[in-house]
Amino acid sequence: xxxxxxxxxxxxxxxxxxMTLQCAQDMNHEYMxxxxxxPGMGLRLIHYSVGAGITDQGEVPNGYNVSRSTTExxxxxxxxxxxxxxxxxxxxxxxxxxxxxxxxxxxxGTRLTVL
Amino acid sequence: xxxxxxxxxxxxxxGRAANLPCNHSTISGNEYVxxxxxxxxxxxxxxxxxxxxxxxxxxxxxxxxxDRKSSTLILPHATLRDTAVYYCIVRASNTxxxxxxxxxxxxxxxx
Numbered sequence: 001x002x003x004x005x006x007x008x009x010x011x012x013x014x015x016x017x018x019m020t021l022q023c024a025q026d027m028n029h030e031y032m033x034x035x036x037x038x039p040g041m042g043l044r045l046i047h048y049s050v051g052a053g054i055t056d057q058g059e060v061p062n063g064y065n066v067s068r069s070t071t072e073x074x075x076x077x078x079x080x081x082x083x084x085x086x087x088x089x090x091x092x093x094x095x096x097x098x099x100x101x102x103x104x105x106x107x108x109g110t111r112l113t114v115l
Numbered sequence: 116x117x118x119x120x121x122x123x124x125x126x127x128x129x130g131r132a133a134n135l136p137c138n139h140s141t142i143s144g145n146e147y148v149x150x151x152x153x154x155x156x157x158x159x160x161x162x163x164x165x166x167x168x169x170x171x172x173x174x175x176x177x178x179x180x181x182d183r184k185s186s187t188l189i190l191p192h193a194t195l196r197d198t199a200v201y202y203c204i205v206r207a208s209n210t211x212x213x214x215x216x217x218x219x220x221x222x223x224x225x226x
Contacts, residue, residue, distance in 0.1 A: 045214070109158055
């Protein structure tokens with residue numbers, strides 16, 4: 001198993017550009033989520049999905065869109081990048097929310113800089 | 116979800132036990148205590164979780180007080196590779212699997 005994969009590893013954008021951060025998992029996990037981590041801070045939840053076709057907002061959803069058309073993929077879209085979105089982005093997945101099967105597995109992260 | 120309070124940083128001598136405390140005084144009956152760690156800007160890694168009984172696995176032990184208002188993560192024989200930020204999280208099992216991370220405890224294992 002590759003686990004949770006994220007692409008790209010690094011990205012530099014100009015203000016106003018759009019892009020999509022890719023996240024994929026090959027563990028047949030129902031739950032997937034996106035976090036951002038600013039320097040010296042903990043992780044903050046952006047969006048999450050409890051299954052294909054179902055998404056919901058986390059703590060800091062503004063400026064980001066998500067969709068979940070397949071179980072494996074959960075892309076994060078920045079429609080108009082802003083310098084405040086400079087951060088490290090982590091994708092995570094877990095089998096379900098049931099105790100014993102809710103361990104979250106994290107990807108290696110995407111380091112995004114918006115100029 | 117209940118809030119957690121952790122010390123900002125701690126040191127531990129290599130080979131000794133590392134005891135990382137966490138306060139969660141507002142925890143409710145259906146909330147679990149989870150511990151994750153993040154090594155050098157990598158993605159966080161699951162360590163252990165529990166509800167009210169003490170738990171042990173190959174990585175660590177989790178001691179939860181009887182009133183459940185605090186817990187301690189124990190790394191029995193700390194190594195240099197255990198240097199990381201450790202996050203204590205409390206979460207209800209029916210909240211769609213959101214995990215809310217704080218700023219955690221930065222543990223430095225000293226040779």
